[in-house]
Amino acid sequence: MLDALVIGAGPSGSRTAWNLAQAGYSTALIEEHERVGEPCQCAGLITPRTFDYLGYKRPILQEMNGARLWGPNDSFLDFQASETKALVIDRPDLDRSIANKAVEAGADLREGHRYLSHRRSEKGITATIQSKNGKIELETRLLIGSDGPASRVARDAGLSSKREVLAAFGADVEGYQGKDNHVDIFVGSELAPRFFGWGIPTGLNEGRIGMATVLPNRPKNFFRDYFHKGAPSKLLGGAKIVNRVSGLIPFGMRDPSYADNVLLTGDAAGMAKPTSGGGIYSGLISADAAFEVADKAFQKGTLDSKTLSPYQSLLKQRIGGELSKGYHLRRAFLSLTDDQLSEIISILGEPKVKEAIEKTGDLDYASLAAFSVLKAQPKLIKFAPLLLKPFI
């Protein structure tokens, strides 16, 4: 019988398995794809803080210290910070590196294995896994659902809840005329309704372009338009797609994210930030919290939901506040018309407001910039008075 069975070798699952194996618990890490990290479903943008948190670094393709914001009615802003705000990385490499750490610590990584279902057993949980050679059953004391946005573990454990899910579509392109060390962001109902589009330079004339939106809008159709109309087309004249990327981004922390003998981490637990859609950093935070609670529960000798319940408080304490401010910001953003968006972009260009963003802009903690922007220009509150109230 295993101590822990982790489903999904994304960043949050591998980090959890790494922690558990390092602490001496017998741990299996199950990944449905043949190779961890593939196919890639990410733009690969993280903060330098993420490497600090992880405890080691991986190769960086570009350091980002600026952003260009392209909005409705030809509104435009170019931000230039004095420090590195984000890093462009090779996401499959990151995923593999964390899974390798788990394996080095003693976890049993099984690629090409898909979790199908689980049932409760006398001593814990029996999970049914599909392997190339047929179905197998694994007995475990603790099941960890790190299986991403469409988590089956969450569903089977009765932890599914209604939440907003964005669909994203993008590509690696050759011939992208971005600006080195600058992220391009596209907003407005024509280009990216209800979220935003992005362009990230990755090398000489190369970049990652994409957009996310809320269904029934189809991200693929908007993405196709990027080559023909509006601000993105200016940067994509003659560009060629070399690799497509798509995926889902769920918003809304699952509460609870635990059940008898079950914990959820990362996207399965709703860790993606509603402001940027990023979920690597917050997923790692949830992985460490899951490990801490599991470790105590193992030592106590019981893994019932009551014993695992401190997990929710840890999530709330460590990242919940920022996620909840992010929902407020997202709702405020959703309430804006295109004309209001372009008006806001022109206000953000006022020197003191721009300076506030350049100083405090932070992908992981967007609420810091929101707060400093409202402080620098309180008239912005008129755009969503009730929703922006938590920031003043």
Ligand SMILES: Cc1cc2nc3c(=O)[nH]c(=O)nc-3n(C[C@H](O)[C@H](O)[C@H](O)COP(=O)(O)OP(=O)(O)OC[C@H]3O[C@@H](n4cnc5c(N)ncnc54)[C@H](O)[C@@H]3O)c2cc1C
């Ligand atoms: C297009 C796009 C761009 C993004 N860009 C960024 C970005 O730039 N920066 C950022 O921080 N975040 C980004 N995100 C979000 C980020 O990718 C996720 O938040 C992050 O991957 C969550 O990590 P995770 O470990 O929880 O889940 P995942 O990384 O989704 O890993 C889940 C793993 O579980 C496996 N799995 C699923 N079901 C099963 C099963 N039944 N059996 C076995 N294995 C299973 C999957 O194959 C996968 O490997 C982006 C998302 C999308 C869709």
